[in-house]
Amino acid sequence: MKKSDPNEYDExxxxxxxxxxxxxxxxKNRERFxxxxxxxxxxxxxxxxxxxxxxxxxxxxxxxxxxxILGIEQxxxxxxxxxxxxxxxxxxxxxxIIKGIKKGFNKDVLERVTHELQKNNYLDDQRFASxxxxxxxxxxxxxxxxxxxxxxxxGVNKSIISELFDGFDEAIWKEQMYSLVRKNRAKFIRSDTxxxxxxxxxxxxxxxxxxxxxxxxxxKLLSLVETD
Numbered sequence: 456m457k458k459s460d461p462n463e464y465d466e467x468x469x470x471x472x473x474x475x476x477x478x479x480x481x482x483k484n485r486e487r488f489x490x491x492x493x494x495x496x497x498x499x500x501x502x503x504x505x506x507x508x509x510x511x512x513x514x515x516x517x518x519x520x521x522x523x524i525l526g527i528e529q530x531x532x533x534x535x536x537x538x539x540x541x542x543x544x545x546x547x548x549x550x551x552i553i554k555g556i557k558k559g560f561n562k563d564v565l566e567r568v569t570h571e572l573q574k575n576n577y578l579d580d581q582r583f584a585s586x587x588x589x590x591x592x593x594x595x596x597x598x599x600x601x602x603x604x605x606x607x608x609x610g611v612n613k614s615i616i617s618e619l620f621d622g623f624d625e626a627i628w629k630e631q632m633y634s635l636v637r638k639n640r641a642k643f644i645r646s647d648t649x650x651x652x653x654x655x656x657x658x659x660x661x662x663x664x665x666x667x668x669x670x671x672x673x674x675k676l677l678s679l680v681e682t683d
């Protein structure tokens with residue numbers, strides 16, 4: 456999706472004001488319209504912009520009107536972009552803004568768009584975090600620390616994270632460790648017996664499990680590897 460570049464209208468601005476003498480539906484995108492003055496193409500706009508700016512044949516296009524049109528166009532395109540991203544998977548607010556900035560959209564416009572999406576329940580950091588926690592526990596076997604770290608990176612408020620983890624049973628994380636060690640038993644069993652315990656510890660520590668939790672179960676985990 457091509458984003459509007461204000462510089463592409465540098466040649467048009469000195470000619471304004473101009474009367475819009477024709478409005479035509481674009482052939483490649485029926486949701487967009489081309490504005491003309493006589494035989495000169497002025498600019499293309501979305502249906503939303505056409506309606507919002509009350510653009511009609513005979514209207515005078517001034518520099519002020521052009522600024523208004525371009526502002527609405529960027530908002531419309533940013534919204535279309537973010538909805539497309541959300542259709543593929545849920546995102547946090549910060550994730551969407553960062554992706555939008557990388558695409559060249561203005562940060563202020565993206566913040567307005569994400570605010571609207573939050574109001575209409577398309578975007579919700581608490582829902583996103585809840586689903587993220589479920590998926591990373593169920594399918595990736597991530598540790599508590601790693602999940603919290605990744606959610607913070609995605610801009611989820613710490614109070615939301617704390618609330619969602621409140622009441623989580625430590626048994627969940629213990630079971631995660633046992634599952635990981637069991638899955639990687641062949642790797643541990645090949646290592647030297649004297650180094651096996653350290654390898655299990657280092658592996659789980661890299662996964663983000665706390666040293667206290669690992670040490671509390673390490674002998675049992677070692678036994679699982681050696682007797683399973």
